[in-house]
Amino acid sequence: MSTVTGRWTAEVRGAPDAGVRLFCCAHAGGGPAGFRSWQREFGQDVDIRPVLLPGRESRSREQPLRRMADIVGPLCDGLLPLLDRPYALFGHSLGAALAYEVARELAARGWGEPRHLFVSARRAPHLPSRRARLHDLPHDRFTAAVARMGGTPPEVLSHPELLNAFTPCLRADFEVNETYTPLPGGLLGCDVSAVVGRLDPEVEADEMAAWRDTTRGGFGLRVVDGDHFYLKETPGDLFALFRDGLDLPARTRTPVPHPPTHRTHSHSPTPLPEPTS
Template structure:
């Protein structure tokens, strides 16, 4: 089974480094790299959700013909959910399992700081409050400035997400929520239940918004326990 992984705002595919080793040979981890970072650093970043979905749909569709599952973290959860909405709406094969982590349901108002009006200092403070600024980045002004520019564009992308009423998908849905995440309360996590007509469950993990970096072993243990359930349904 392929596991497509979509990263958080201001992040990159490397946030899933170690997942292949941690999940083992029965899963092929496919970290999806958005433009404008790491190996795609020279490509322009997207600020429009629809245009991003068009590109992802074109590039990933051939890989989604077999058995697959999807995980998205924060912004990646919105991307993963919206992509699967499109897959289902066009009659293609749905994933065996959709997992979102640290991501509020898409029908709720946006909780992130408004990127169009926030200063660099405000974005930096907000990002640090969530634990999203590694010490090595904070010590280098040039790195920090580039990180803030990347975050601003990704937040603009998130704010361009088309908010719409919940449409239940015929896909099992799991929400990974951390105990100390200020952007996703337990009540908000349960709000995802309206987005599936299949079975639904919330899994609470330790840590904050970036629990997958704080507690990678715990996160991978939960995901590995969920994936065999999806496999058995095939």
């Protein structure tokens, strides 16, 4: 199968009659598996559609792509049949940059902007990286650096054969992230919400606040408990943010407490959290 064909969202037991679809883009090395349980949270309110890139899950035999520009166009082509209703985009870490570029490309094609863009745990696209490149390191150094970052399942790290099979896709994703600069295009017009873990060692709150410069619409920043992978352990704050941003009814079974979102215009200063020790 070609690297630029195939199904671009994973099969899930979704909500085909929901009023809005949420396309979810994972972190480097991640895939749809991390989003499949989300449908239970939203029931019939949102149709959750995890993005499926070449090199993982049912597309594991395809070569992973190594440049953002090579992903965005084919992914937008693949999403077109699903743009028959309002949609939103969510991206975590590398996925935040991908979701942003997909939103811009869909708008540029005249296919409509998302109702909302949610970005998580990645500095704004116009800010330079503060971390040394990892994707071209020798195997042992690369896997050791990835292990220190967390996010890779222990069962993968502890089994050399599984790790060797997983590494090409992971390395390609790091290459996408580390070579990425914003693609040609203008400002978004939709609202953007940025989320970061209070203890995230990879990105600081002011770097997330800089996402305000990507849109003419409204902007909000939320700082939540947790580290770079806060959403794996305590996604409740994130789910509450989705409901706020998409104007959905509050979940009635177990209310999810969360700190207030600071909403500003895209060019207004955004309140930042108090520094933590």
